[in-house]
Amino acid sequence: MYPNPTLTLTLTLTLTLTLTLGAHVGGGAKYNIPLCAKIARRMGCDAFIPETRYAPDHSVNDGIADALSAWVYLTKVRFIPANQIMVLGFSSGGGLTLGLLQRCAQNRSLYGEKAAGGVMIGPWVEYTECTTSISMNTVSDMIVTQRVYDCIRPLMPRICGGSSQEERYAASPLYKSMYDLPAIHLSCSNHEATRDEAFLT
Numbered sequence: 001m002y003p004n005p006t007l008t009l010t011l012t013l014t015l016t017l018t019l020t021l022g023a024h025v026g027g028g029a030k031y032n033i034p035l036c037a038k039i040a041r042r043m044g045c046d047a048f049i050p051e052t053r054y055a056p057d058h059s060v061n062d063g064i065a066d067a068l069s070a071w072v073y074l075t076k077v078r079f080i081p082a083n084q085i086m087v088l089g090f091s092s093g094g095g096l097t098l099g100l101l102q103r104c105a106q107n108r109s110l111y112g113e114k115a116a117g118g119v120m121i122g123p124w125v126e127y128t129e130c131t132t133s134i135s136m137n138t139v140s141d142m143i144v145t146q147r148v149y150d151c152i153r154p155l156m157p158r159i160c161g162g163s164s165q166e167e168r169y170a171a172s173p174l175y176k177s178m179y180d181l182p183a184i185h186l187s188c189s190n191h192e193a194t195r196d197e198a199f200l201t
Contacts, residue, residue, distance in 0.1 A: 014045055014046065014080050014081070014084040014085065015040070015045050015046040015047060015048050015074075015080065015084075015085060015086075016036070016039065016040050016043060016045060016046075016047050016048070016085070016086045016087070016088045016119075017048050017050075017067075017070060017071065017074060017085055017086070017087045017088070017115075018032070018036045018039070018040075018047050018048065018049045018088045018089070018093070019050070019052065019067055019087070019088070019089040019090075019093035019094075019096040019097050019100070020032040020036070020049065020089070020090050020091075020093045022091065022092065022143075023091065023092050023124065023144070023148065023152045024054050024055050024060055024063065024092045024095075024124075024155075024159045025054055025055045025056065025151075025152065025155055025159070026054065027054075028051055028052075028054075029049040029050060029051045032049065032090070033049060035090075036049050036088075039088065043086065045086075048070065048074060050066060050067065050069075050070035051066070052066040052067055052096060053066055055155050055158040055159045056155055056158045057158075059158065059159060059160060059161035059171065060092075060095065060096075060099070060127070060159055060160065060161070060171050061099075061161055061171060063092075063096050063099075064096055064099035064100060064103065067096045067097075067099070067100040068100055068103055068104075068111070071085075071087075071100060071104065071111065072111070075111075075112050076112075081113075082112050082113040082114060082115055082116075083113060083114065083115070083116050084116060085115050085116055086115065086116045086117055086118070086119060087100060087101060087115050087117075087118045087119070088118070088119040088120075088121075089118075089119070089120055089121070089123065090121045090122065091121070091122050091123065091124055091143070091194070092123075092124045093123075094120035094121060094122065094123020094124060094125060094194075095123055095124050095125045095173050097118050097119070097120050097123070098118070098120060098123065098125055098173040098174075098184075099173045099176075101115065101118050101181050101182065101184070102173060102176045102177060102178075102181065105177070105179060105180040105181055106177070108180070114180075114181075114182040115182050116182065117182045117183045117184060117185065118181070118182060118183070118184040118185070119184070119185045119187070120184060120185070120186045120187070120198075121187045121188070122187070122188045122189075122192045122193075122194045122198070123186065123188070123194060123197065123198065124194050124197065125172060125173045125174040125194075125197050126172050126174040126175075126197045126200065127156065127159060127160050127168050127171050127172045128165060128168040128169055128172055128175075130153070131196035131197060132196055133192070133193055133194065133195040133196040133197075134149065134193045134194070134196070135149070137191060137192060137193045137195060138193060140191040140192075141191060141192050141193040143193075144192075144193035144194075149193070156168070159171070160172075174197065174200060186198055
C-alpha cells in the first residue's frame with residue numbers, strides 16, 4: 001500500500017474509473033463531474049464515472065457490485081486493457097475502490113488482469129466502530145462536520161447491510177485480503193475524519 005517514494009512509474013492510461021459517494025448516503029457521479037474531469041485531464045486520460053447505489057435503500061456491498069459491473073463493462077464490453085485503467089475513489093468512494101480491487105483479486109479468471117493502480121483520497125474503509133479521528137476531527141474536516149457525523153451514525157446498519165458486528169466486519173474493506181492488489185496511492189491529511197483509517201490501511 002506504500003510504494004517506494006523514490007520510484008518513478010510511467011503509465012499509459014486510457015481512463016480513470018472514478019467512484020464517488022458522500023458517506024455512502026448521497027452525492028454521486030453528476031455532482032463530481034468537474035473534479036473528476038480535472039483529475040483525468042491532468043493524468044492525460046478520460047474519466048468514466050458510474051452511478052453506484054447507496055443507503056438508506058442499499059448497502060455498501062451493492063455499491064461495490066455496481067463498481068464491479070462498471071469494471072466488467074469497461075474491460076469485457078469496451079475491451080479497455082485493465083492495465084490502462086486507474087481506479088480512483090474519494091471518501092466512501094475510496095472504500096468502493098478498495099472493495100472493487102479486492103473482488104477482482106479474488107477472481108482473476110473472471111475479472112481479468114490487475115488495474116494500472118488505485119488512488120484512494122481520504123478513504124472511508126472501516127465500518128465496525130467510530131475511530132478517534134472520525135469523532136474528533138469533525139471540527140477540522142471541511143466535509144465531515146458534526147452535523148454530517150450525527151446524520152451518518154444512525155444509518156450504519158443500512159450502510160453495512162445489518163447491525164451486528166459480524167455484518168459490519170463483512171462490509172468493511174479494511175478487514176478483507178490485500179493480497180494481489182495493484183499498487184495503491186493513499187492520500188489523507190491529519191485534519192480529515194478518515195485519518196485513522198488511512199493509517200490502518
